[in-house]
Amino acid sequence: MNRNINTTVQSDYRPIDGDDEESTPLLGPMRGGNASLKSSVFNLINAIMGSGILGLSFAMASTGIVGFSILLLVVASLAAYSIHLLLTLCDQTGVTSYEDLGGRAFGRFGKILVACAILIQNIGAMSSYMxxxxxxxxxxxxxxxxxxxxxxxxxxxxxxxxxxxxxxxVLPLAILPKIGFLGYTSSLAFFFMFFFTVVIVIKKWSIPCPLPVNGTLSLYELPSNVSECTPKLFVFNSKGAYAVPTMAFSFLCHTAILPIYCELQRPNKKRMQYVVNVSISLSFVLYFISALFGYLTFFDKVDSELLLGYDTYLPRDILVMLVRLAILLAVLLTVPLIHFPARKAVQMLVMGNRPFSWFSHSLTTLLLLTIVLLLAIFVPDIRNVFGVIGSTTSTCLLFVFPGLFSLRMRSDPLLSLPAIGAVCLVVTGVLVGLLSLSIIVVFWAQNS
Known part of the structure; x- marks a missing residue:
């Protein structure tokens, strides 16, 4: 195990006795920042939500309303529980970064593994967004x-x-030294997502059902199959396999959790858990409402990217054009937030725990953004390339690592409830990762 990490946190380590840790301040070298609860909530929501919201209506059409609701609730609960494990481990050990948790659990190898996973995942996400x-x-x-x-x-x-x-x-926002400064832009991104949801609800009554045969409302012709307007509660078909990874990654925000935690005013587990619960709850509501009304607008004809359907039936509609622009701006404002953990991972790998330096900070920022730009510009199938890598790193960061770290550092017996929950996280991560990889391979095989 890494001695540098041990000498830093060993004196702060204490086992879990009960709920009294929830009011204990964050230990270790980071003693909190100036970020308010509100700005921390907006930052975390911005880390959670992205362009993936466009695919949730297709996921509902592939699983049914009730099936989708159950799966989304399960995913949200698992994401909240894995974050709870991370916060508990931080409170136990005084460690203030995801990478150092890996080091605390599995030594230098664990630290490097987590840092590489964060770096690959976030570079892939930024490149895909770009x-x-x-x-x-x-x-x-x-x-x-x-x-x-x-x-x-x-x-x-x-x-x-x-x-x-x-x-x-992106550059002026990404070069800011603290993630708490992004609270204002994150609140704007949340407004864009809220605007998107409101427009999806409004436009439900602008498109008739059954959908026009010729694709235009001006020459509306009633299709013969009126039953296509009946919503399905449960759907079982091969498309459901595509829906599970979409929902599984819809609450991936774990790389930003600990940076937000460290910059929270008076940081303790209870306050950060409040931030997490509010952020996941609001994201769940926006996800569900937009998915539901998108599905009730197009039913089985919903596209894998929701807005494509509105382009077909409501071309040049001003609200649809505004909401498309709003989603793009929300994606743009998410990039600096994703950049922060990636830069931190690079600096931790290269410079360790050296004091903050504007030179290295700026150089790392420019280097990462240059790599991301080059990938976005010159790699035409960037989303397919990082789909394979993302399916593994994402499941590890979301499910596998929190479960493994908890099992490694807890003193509870294996059959205790916390240990069983950690095992369930690991198993879920492995299954979702294998499913995602299988889908990508099948998709490539079909296209080739």
Missing amino acids: FILKSEFPAAISGFLSPDHERGEWYEDGTILVILVTVCV
């Missing part, structure tokens, strides 16, 4: 222009746009 911005921003801007406007302008070039937003928006 790829989305490069692909969708030109179309979103063109939607507000006249249909006969002259094509080929610079603002319709995705590469130029993604470089501009990186330099003008």
Whole structure:
């Protein structure tokens, strides 16, 4: 086990006796920051929610309303429980980072493994988000222009746009030294997601059911199969396998948990658990409402990316165009938040626990953003490439690592309730990871 880590935290370690730890301040070198409960909630919601919200209506169509509700509730509960384990371990040991928890549990190998998983996962997520911005921003801007406007302008070039937003928006936010400063932009991103949900609810009554045969509302022709407007409570088919990973990763925020915890005012387990419970609850509500009304709008015809259906039946609708732009802006404002844990992982791997340096901080920021930009610009199948890596690193960070760390560092017997819960997390992570990998392999085989 890493001696540097042990000498730092050993004197602060204490076993779990009961609930009295919940009011104990965070131990270790980090004594908290200036982030309020409100800004911490917004930061965590921003870390949870992303472009994945567009695929949840398809997930509901693939599993049924009740089936989707059960699965989403189970995933949210497992995510909250795995975060609870991380916070408990932090409170036990005084460790203040995910990487150091890996070191505390499995020595230097565990620390490096967790840091690499965070780095790969977050670089993949940032690259995928940048790829989305490069692909969708030109179309979103063109939607507000006249249909006969002259094509080929610079603002319709995705590469130029993604470089501009990186330099003008992402870089200034990413270079901030503390994650708590992003609370204002995270609140704006939450507003964009809330706006998206409200528009999905409103537009439910703008598209008739059954859907027009020819795809336009102006020449509406009633289809013969009216039964397609009946919502299904349970659905069992092969598409359900695609829905499970979508929901499983919809609450992945674990790389940002401990940085947010460390910068919370008067940090203790009880206050941070409140932040987690509020953030997951609000995310669950927005997820469920948007998925439900998206499904009730298109039923079995819902696209894997929800907004594509509105482009078909409500072309150039001002609210739909605004909500597409809002989602892109929310994705853009999520990138600096994802960047923070990635930069911290790099600095921990390269420089260890050296004091803060603006030079190394800025250099690491520029290097990471350059790598992300190059991947988004020059790798055309970036989401497929990181789909394989993400399915493994995501399940490890969300399920496997918290369970393993808890089993490694707890003194409870193996048949105790906490130990059984940790085992369930590990098993769930392995099953979801294998399912995700299998789906990606099948998808590649079908495309080839």
